[in-house]
Amino acid sequence: MKKFLTIAVVLAFVSMPAEGQFFKKLFKRKAKTEAKATVKDGSIDDDAQVAMADVATFPDNHNNRNGFLRIPLGIEAERFEKLLLERGFTERKHEDKQTAKTYFYEGEVYGAKSVVTLAVSEQTARVYAVDVVDLTVYPSLQAVKQRYDLLKKELTKEYGSGYVDNQGEAYTIQSRLGTVNMHYERNALTTSYTIGFALDDAKAYRMAYQEMEDKEYETAPRTITDGLAAACNHTDLVGLGVALLQNKNVKAAHNILLSYDYVVRKKTTKTVKASFVMDSYVASVTLACRKQTVTTVTMTANDDRTAICRDLQTNGFVSNDEKTWKQGDMTAIVSVDKQGRVVMVLR
Numbered sequence: 001m002k003k004f005l006t007i008a009v010v011l012a013f014v015s016m017p018a019e020g021q022f023f024k025k026l027f028k029r030k031a032k033t034e035a036k037a038t039v040k041d042g043s044i045d046d047d048a049q050v051a052m053a054d055v056a057t058f059p060d061n062h063n064n065r066n067g068f069l070r071i072p073l074g075i076e077a078e079r080f081e082k083l084l085l086e087r088g089f090t091e092r093k094h095e096d097k098q099t100a101k102t103y104f105y106e107g108e109v110y111g112a113k114s115v116v117t118l119a120v121s122e123q124t125a126r127v128y129a130v131d132v133v134d135l136t137v138y139p140s141l142q143a144v145k146q147r148y149d150l151l152k153k154e155l156t157k158e159y160g161s162g163y164v165d166n167q168g169e170a171y172t173i174q175s176r177l178g179t180v181n182m183h184y185e186r187n188a189l190t191t192s193y194t195i196g197f198a199l200d201d202a203k204a205y206r207m208a209y210q211e212m213e214d215k216e217y218e219t220a221p222r223t224i225t226d227g228l229a230a231a232c233n234h235t236d237l238v239g240l241g242v243a244l245l246q247n248k249n250v251k252a253a254h255n256i257l258l259s260y261d262y263v264v265r266k267k268t269t270k271t272v273k274a275s276f277v278m279d280s281y282v283a284s285v286t287l288a289c290r291k292q293t294v295t296t297v298t299m300t301a302n303d304d305r306t307a308i309c310r311d312l313q314t315n316g317f318v319s320n321d322e323k324t325w326k327q328g329d330m331t332a333i334v335s336v337d338k339q340g341r342v343v344m345v346l347r
Contacts, residue, residue: 066178
């Protein structure tokens with residue numbers, strides 16, 4: 001998932017000095033306000049859909065869905081709305097005339113007043129994703145990080161463990177049922193911050209992806225087998241590596257590793273070794289040091305080489321062979337070892 005819909009419509013409801021980039025990171029697609037003909041999908045029985053059941057209890061998980069407040073995604077939007085209103089949410093009406101219904105609500109989410117937006121398939125009128133934005137504008141980095149820590153605790157309790165993303169400004173949980181992405185961002189020309197999260201259902205998102213016009217701006221859907229999406233096989237290795245090179249002092253690098261939830265296994269005057277384990281995903285980092293300065297970062301993980309190269313490109317690295325990448329005075333060399341793990345060396 002990570003990003004689905006431009007949330008500019010929400011800004012019409014919420015008074016906050018956000019520049020909008022935050023919302024674009026969560027939802028890239030524009031909210032459609034023109035009436036569209038929908039086709040009822042009789043292959044899905046809404047009554048049979050369950051939210052976040054233990055995947056090990058079913059031989060087939062096609063009716064097992066990612067959920068929001070235990071409401072299963074993938075059901076028709078009108079039914080989702082009814083369940084949301086029963087939980088105390090109120091609908092927010094748009095001031096302008098609309099030719100189609102927009103799904104905006106206000107209510108409390110994990111202890112904070114929030115605006116909730118449903119991303120709905122134009123063809124089937126089914127909810128494939130949900131966006132949540134705190135109404136509170138946090139006055140400082142310290143304040144938003146307090147909310148970040150609380151929200152991370154609640155999300156991991158509900159959806160499972162994930163990984164630090166976007167060089168520390170985001171947290172992503174990618175389960176076999178769907179993806180959750182939490183993100184905070186400083187508002188334009190101020191010292192205030194906005195925070196929220198977006199989540200999708202992997203099966204519903206895969207269906208909705210087919211109708212998206214600008215697929216190059218969207219995250220490709222994962223393969224679905226027996227109702228379950230492929231396990232997570234990619235984290236923010238590039239963002240972590242760049243942060244370590246930009247903060248070469250050993251103490252600063254040590255703190256960055258901890259902020260990414262890595263466990264430091266060994267620390268000497270010449271080497272720092274750390275590791276990260278998330279279900280079947282395993283990554284290790286070795287820092288070569290000289291005089292308390294990091295000189296080389298070596299990262300090894302059972303990761304997706306193509307995704308790492310894409311992240312390098314996104315971070316401004318260029319390459320002629322997708323092996324050696326350069327950005328300014330930084331160099332990254334990407335290879336695969338005999339065990340099939342990706343190895344990235346940055347210096």
